Amino acid sequence: PGSRLNVAVLLSGGVDSSLALRLLRAAGHTCHAFYLQIWFQEDFRNFWGACPWEEDLQYARQVCESLGVPLEVVPLTTEYWDRVVSGSVEEIRAGRTPNPDMWCNSRVKFGAFYDYLDRTYGAAFDRVASGHYARVERVPRRSSPAEVRLLLTPDAVKDQTYFLANLSPRQLSRVMFPLGCLTKSQVRKLAAAADLANKNRKDSQGICFLGKVKFHEFVREHLGEWPGPILEAETGQPLGLHQGYWFYTVGQRGGIKLPGGPWYVVAKDTLRNAVLVSRQYYDADKQRNTFTCGPFNWLDAATRPDPDPRAGPLFVKVRHGPSMYCCELRLHDARGDGSYGNDSYGTVVLAQNDQGLAAGQYAVFYQDGRCLGCAVIQETVDVGGAGRREKTGAPAAVSSKA
Template sequence: MLRVVVSTLPALRPLLRRRPLLNPKPPTRSRLPQRTFRALSSSAPSATPAPSAAGAGEAVEVEEHLTRCAAAGRAPLRVAVLVSGGVDSSVALRLLHAAGHRCTAFYLKIWFQEDFRNFWSECPWDEDLKYAQAVCDKIDVPLEVVHLSDEYWNHVVSHIINEYRCGRTPNPDVLCNTRIKFGAFLEAIENLGFDYIASGHYAHVVHPSVENTDAPSLLQLSKDKIKDQTYFLSHLSQSQLRRLLFPLGCIKKDEVRRLAAQMGLPNQGRKDSQGICFLGKVKFSEFVERHIGEMEGIILEAESGDYLGNHRGFWFYTIGQRQGLRLAGGPWYVVEKDVQNNVVFVSRNYYSLDKRRCTFRVGSLNWFDDSGPGNSERLKCKVRHSPEFHDCTVTKEHTEENGDVLVVHLSEDDQGLAAERAPILRAGAKCEVPAGTAS
């Protein structure tokens, strides 16, 4: 029994035939050999001739490329690896194991929607867990299941519901990373002797050298700019960041897929998960309706104030939304919401000059590397999960209501800006956008 786990969490339960997590005898290095990736990095048959000097050099070069973000030079480390049953986390686990680290895999069982049992014929996480177990069995890595349903509800789902009631649209993946995966879970294993937590995120963390331990760890973009997930990690604190490894930060998605096939992973053909992490097969509108309900309101044209129809509640809509409005003569876009009076304003001229959005304010600032940029410093800004960055400048302000804030001036309009977005400034910023700050 794990008595070291914080009191608000259930004990970590070992899955199936695994030995207890607190086994006093760690695995020996003979069980964790450094593995070359000769068979994984080419289409050559697995039967390999005796290595020549050139062949050995090629193998070392490939191995360094694949494990550069897996701290191979610091092996053996004790690493807690978050696995989901998907391809990304499975390849991350295999790379860490091949780099010589002593790995324990963890599957987080988060919010299970008891009220939505009739939406599926079988448990929605059962298949994920089976795949995770099969991946771990191939390399004899122990797998543990951690139940964080209460924490997920209290710190993610309930917050999302409250934000929707206020007319904002928070990002659940940002909250899940900060408060659950690298929050509650990190606290749960804090005293179990792990050096790092790893996952299959597409991001890269640069840690300080052993000679300069006072320097901060930095979050950097991954090699794959399209799959890059630094947006979802932008709220992590320095204390969280210092504990993380992201082995896929140096690898592109297509290479991860090839590795999965060449490694013979049982889940190599699984599709990537889509949508909001906690909903499973439940439609988002059904989730909102169940927890917030409906309240009929009116839809008005923004320019004329003309009545166009009714809606079920402003919380079903977000700025820039086009789908689901069910209005003739479109396309129509949501451009504003009157939360007090439950009115949704729409427009067919979403990209007109009078609706330009190139300035916004951000608050709750937290910088990874220093105290932040100077006034009028030229930066790069990301306002959503996408490969695109905006050129921008910032100006510091201080208000009694929100404390220190930054006014961000984009070099060009972004019509999708809204109060619920969470921008990233540079690679080292952590920002939240207060309500009603886009202009």
């Protein structure tokens, strides 16, 4: 927007959100920074010497002081546990592969935080900004509010539209992403030129709520161990024992200590507490190109895939990163009224094979550089519809209040 705005800025202590704040201030906007305190792992204090968020908050304060911007710490630990962590634990228990970073955005950063702003400040802020690598475009409409589109960024590696595809239209309508037209290297250069306190700080890696806690440590703390058989997928022959199927993910190679490898995890059978492995992971009969998914989250009523060939091919990402597949989406009308709403399900056929398709992950759809929305992968099928499907529990019921 060309006018000066009153902006609530989400500040994490990292260089991306700090530069976003710097750019907004330079553009003349009035900014109020917010640090969301969502760390919950007091039980893991022995893994480090200090609270995991103290360093983040210290950097955030330094940046705000240098820019003359007020900073407020918002405690959302309870909301974070209820809306993200507990559901992730239950998904892992069900043998699925959740995406807590996706939930963190839709349920906390742009969910619980929105609730906090509305309760505390009413309509004081015109926009909520963050350091995500994404673009939003507002297209005026005659008889309704502007259509807000979520678009890809120039940096295909850092692009974060995948993690934002689960936002509701209402949530998306309030956001702005100052870094949307920048690459990571440009952000680093601008941060250095502005002499930001965290200009040389490394990017955070891994699952949002784990911090320095390793995935196995987190799972063992919350789910414990449950020994069971490791079976050869082709023969059913027992090869060894595992300490819990929840420690494994489809496509995993490391940590499988069996002779004659390399061995890869190809499926988990939660009913038998079995992990199925194979040495022929990349063989033709193990390839996957089809999965069912749903329910859908469309970012706007007009963002469903356009069947008109002039709209361009449909693409899908099955994980965060630069890679996406050309695909065919066959929607199944859940209501039977032709609306194909958010409660619909679909079947996706990829133009290429992907060995690592996993139930519980998100499929995010794109057309002509625009992120249309997403759906949860429910079941994967081998090429040609061969019988191997992941045998996992039903999706966990998780609060999605926003």
